[in-house]
Amino acid sequence: MAKKITVALAGNPNSGKTTIFNNLTGARQHVGNWPGVTVEKKEGNLKHDGYEINVVDLPGTYSLTAYSLDEVIARNFVVEERPDVVVDIVDASNLERNLYLTTQFMELGVKLVIALNMSDLAEARGQKIDTKKLSEFLGAPVVPTVGHKNKGTDELIKAIVDMADEKLNMNRVTAEYGEEIEEEIRKIEELIQRDTGLMQRYPSRWLALKLLEGDEEVAKKVTGEEI
Amino acid sequence: MIEGRIMPLTMAPPCKEVTLIDVNGGRGIRMRLYSLGLIPGVRLRVLNNNGAGPLMVAVMNLRVALGRGMAHKIMVEA
Amino acid sequence: MERREILDQVRRSSEHLKGIFGGDIETIISEQRYGFISGICKQVVTRPMEERLTTSDKIDRVVINRVLGIPIFLFFMWLMFKFTFTVSETPMGWVEAGQEWLGDTVGGLFPDGSKLKSLIVEGVIGGLGSVIIFVPLIFILFFCIAILEDSGYMARAAFVMDRFMYKIGLHGRSFIPMILGFGCNIAGIMACRTIEQKRDRFTTILVNPFMSCGARLPVYALLIGAFFPEKGGTVLYSIYILGIVMAIIMAKIFRKYLFPGPPSPFVMELPPYRMPTIKGVIIHMWERGVLYLKKAGTIIFAGCVLVWFLSNFPWSPGYSKDYDVLKQKAESDFASGLVTKDTMDETIINLENEQAREKMQRSYMGSLGRIIEPVVKPLGFDWKIGVGLAGGFIAKEIVVGTLGTLYAVGEADEESVPLRERIQNDTWPDGKKIFTPLTAFALMVFALLYIPCVASIAVIYRETNSWKWPLFAAGYTTALAWVVSFMVYQGGKLIGLE
Numbered sequence: 174m175a176k177k178i179t180v181a182l183a184g185n186p187n188s189g190k191t192t193i194f195n196n197l198t199g200a201r202q203h204v205g206n207w208p209g210v211t212v213e214k215k216e217g218n219l220k221h222d223g224y225e226i227n228v229v230d231l232p233g234t235y236s237l238t239a240y241s242l243d244e245v246i247a248r249n250f251v252v253e254e255r256p257d258v259v260v261d262i263v264d265a266s267n268l269e270r271n272l273y274l275t276t277q278f279m280e281l282g283v284k285l286v287i288a289l290n291m292s293d294l295a296e297a298r299g300q301k302i303d304t305k306k307l308s309e310f311l312g313a314p315v316v317p318t319v320g321h322k323n324k325g326t327d328e329l330i331k332a333i334v335d336m337a338d339e340k341l342n343m344n345r346v347t348a349e350y351g352e353e354i355e356e357e358i359r360k361i362e363e364l365i366q367r368d369t370g371l372m373q374r375y376p377s378r379w380l381a382l383k384l385l386e387g388d389e390e391v392a393k394k395v396t397g398e399e400i
Numbered sequence: 401m402i403e404g405r406i407m408p409l410t411m412a413p414p415c416k417e418v419t420l421i422d423v424n425g426g427r428g429i430r431m432r433l434y435s436l437g438l439i440p441g442v443r444l445r446v447l448n449n450n451g452a453g454p455l456m457v458a459v460m461n462l463r464v465a466l467g468r469g470m471a472h473k474i475m476v477e478a
Numbered sequence: 479m480e481r482r483e484i485l486d487q488v489r490r491s492s493e494h495l496k497g498i499f500g501g502d503i504e505t506i507i508s509e510q511r512y513g514f515i516s517g518i519c520k521q522v523v524t525r526p527m528e529e530r531l532t533t534s535d536k537i538d539r540v541v542i543n544r545v546l547g548i549p550i551f552l553f554f555m556w557l558m559f560k561f562t563f564t565v566s567e568t569p570m571g572w573v574e575a576g577q578e579w580l581g582d583t584v585g586g587l588f589p590d591g592s593k594l595k596s597l598i599v600e601g602v603i604g605g606l607g608s609v610i611i612f613v614p615l616i617f618i619l620f621f622c623i624a625i626l627e628d629s630g631y632m633a634r635a636a637f638v639m640d641r642f643m644y645k646i647g648l649h650g651r652s653f654i655p656m657i658l659g660f661g662c663n664i665a666g667i668m669a670c671r672t673i674e675q676k677r678d679r680f681t682t683i684l685v686n687p688f689m690s691c692g693a694r695l696p697v698y699a700l701l702i703g704a705f706f707p708e709k710g711g712t713v714l715y716s717i718y719i720l721g722i723v724m725a726i727i728m729a730k731i732f733r734k735y736l737f738p739g740p741p742s743p744f745v746m747e748l749p750p751y752r753m754p755t756i757k758g759v760i761i762h763m764w765e766r767g768v769l770y771l772k773k774a775g776t777i778i779f780a781g782c783v784l785v786w787f788l789s790n791f792p793w794s795p796g797y798s799k800d801y802d803v804l805k806q807k808a809e810s811d812f813a814s815g816l817v818t819k820d821t822m823d824e825t826i827i828n829l830e831n832e833q834a835r836e837k838m839q840r841s842y843m844g845s846l847g848r849i850i851e852p853v854v855k856p857l858g859f860d861w862k863i864g865v866g867l868a869g870g871f872i873a874k875e876i877v878v879g880t881l882g883t884l885y886a887v888g889e890a891d892e893e894s895v896p897l898r899e900r901i902q903n904d905t906w907p908d909g910k911k912i913f914t915p916l917t918a919f920a921l922m923v924f925a926l927l928y929i930p931c932v933a934s935i936a937v938i939y940r941e942t943n944s945w946k947w948p949l950f951a952a953g954y955t956t957a958l959a960w961v962v963s964f965m966v967y968q969g970g971k972l973i974g975l976e
Binding site for chain 3: 429431432440441448453464465467470
């Protein structure tokens with residue numbers, strides 16, 4: 174009996190996400206629409222080692238705020254549909270900017286796998302990235318890939334499967350925002366944790382943070398569920 | 401250009417590194433720019449300024465095109 | 479009630495933090511995020527990328543240059559269209575030949591003159607042919623677009639064009655759908671999805687039809703071949719330019735009055751240039767092409783079958799002559815040696831063409847044409863042209879074929895000499911010629927501006943999620959076409975061009 178897992182593919186536009194999606198799913202992909210909007214949704218399948226993996230290509234985004242339809246779609250999919258694993262495609266030659274999105278996935282508390290893409294380009298320019306250390310700092314496995322040469326695909330699939338099965342012992346990490354902010358987050362979180370309805374649906378720290386930031390979409394989710 | 405003077409990005413000297421000080425815009429615009437790496441404190445360089453039309457800026461190893469109106473709202477320091 | 483408590487605490491917390499930090503929290507958090515990231519990168523990356531001018535930058539010095547940017551862009555656009563139209567000619571020829579062969583072969587299985595044969599050969603095979611003939615053109619166009627996108631050039635093109643799009647009230651990203659529209663308006667309208675703001679997106683969708691799509695070319699080719707044999711290139715060029723000018727004017731109007739709002743911020747990443755991979759390009763081309771086939775193809779096909787029905791029924795109207803008897807006479811004349819085989823063949827073909835023409839005249843389509851005639855007469859058109867234009871509502875591909883039947887030349891395409899001659903010589907009941915170069919031009923203008931095909935209306939519905947906009951698009955384009963055609967025809971008459 175094949176085990177089924179859903180994987181969401183995320184990353185900046187131009188990070189090579191589409192190429193990796195194609196590497197993973199090959200011809201077994203189909204295009205539809207995200208419900209209610211005219212934004213393309215690509216899904217594909219692959220089989221590995223007894224697993225049936227459904228890959229969903231999220232729209233390429235730089236962030237997960239409420240200010241852009243693409244970002245809301247990506248975010249909602251992760252929060253509401255709860256894929257088993259989120260793969261964040263990170264452009265190795267633009268680490269700092271790309272990690273901006275990664276930190277937000279970390280905050281969502283998802284099972285994260287990082288594909289360090291275009292690593293050949295970075296290496297050619299003399300840049301060296303300590304993937305082991307990076308992995309520790311991010312609390313997620315980091316797999317170097319070269320999408321357009323289809324390198325690292327197998328390792329990526331393995332990491333996805335291991336992550337889904339929780340075979341990797343990774344400590345969940347998240348960015349810290351300094352004492353004052355952390356204190357307020359703690360206060361809000363305490364109240365959230367008393368609400369089982371919310372706790373079932375959303376990670377408490379993320380929720381607290383978003384409410385504090387004044388995220389309107391999230392605020393709607395909280396108030397909208399008032400009985 | 402006097403060092404330490406603050407000016408809109410549209411008036412920044414070409415190819416010279418400047419520091420982003422602030423963005424005079426609504427939250428939507430600011431978050432958009434932030435997600436592209438354009439945050440207060442970041443070093444950037446104007447690579448292309450044709451006097452009209454958008455600007456091209458190098459920031460965090462990326463190239464970003466900014467409409468003139470938006471670039472005018474970004475304050476930088478030489 | 480606990481929710482209330484949470485929100486109250488949130489309010490208290492954010493006020494407290496605003497007081498401490500003086501700015502808004504989102505900013506602070508973003509900055510802290512980058513701080514966190516920066517700390518990681520320092521420890522993880524050795525010999526970080528230097529901030530220096532890359533090869534891409536050097537190329538950009540030229541490509542988005544103030545002086546060279548536009549000419550380079552125009553060159554690539556010209557190259558793309560030249561390549562597309564040239565390379566697609568041969569496969570298009572194959573499709574035509576294939577359609578003919580298939581029609582003949584399958585048609586041979588059925589008794590002559592049967593409804594079923596007509597349905598299968600003209601309706602179904604003809605309809606399929608109308609769709610498939612454009613497939614090479616569409617796919618090759620998408621192939622070129624994929625190369626431009628994957629190489630990173632498209633982003634630069636949007637950059638270069640932004641300056642002008644801004645003056646219309648749109649921005650750089652709007653121009654790619656416009657370019658696609660020159661191949662197929664459906665592809666262009668679908669490409670508008672990348673435009674974030676609704677006001678820009680809807681405006682671009684609504685003016686896309688003025689980008690003269692590939693399906694209108696046969697109509698122009700027919701008329702230019704008949705009436706502008708020398709200055710053909712210039713005339714064609716002027717039609718395209720007119721389309722662009724109308725698009726600009728309407729875009730400005732729509733953006734100001736229908737979808738008002740401040741100009742949308744233009745922020746875009748310019749990825750480094752790279753060599754597109756064959757695999758990547760093929761996949762992109764394939765995705766878009768298949769989408770076109772599914773969306774447009776099915777509707778156009780259905781439309782063609784509908785037009786077949788309307789033009790062929792009533793099946794046996796009362797004819798002015800007894801064609802069967804006349805045909806038999808021709809055959810018996812040959813049998814008894816009065817005429818040669820060639821003469822008999824010619825006579826029979828002429829009779830059949832006339833019969834087809836009469837049949838269409840008396841069909842629903844013909845009746846429709848006669849109802850339309852008063853409306854198009856001020857533009858210098860007669861009912862036959864009215865019928866052709868009505869068919870064009872369904873799909874522009876149909877127009878020439880319909881005209882062919884109406885002028886009793888049997889199956890015709892835009893290069894058909896008999897059709898050309900018939901059009902040149904057709905007269906009103908009073909003997910005056912219907913078609914003059916002026917009328918022909920007015921007709922081309924009408925074909926350029928009026929309602930895009932039914933499939934594009936369907937796509938507009940999909941992309942705007944309402945019936946309001948597709949109907950508006952249909953209405954305003956047709957009205958505009960009428961008005962401009964009118965001005966061209968009557969204005970031309972006034973200054974003595976007739």
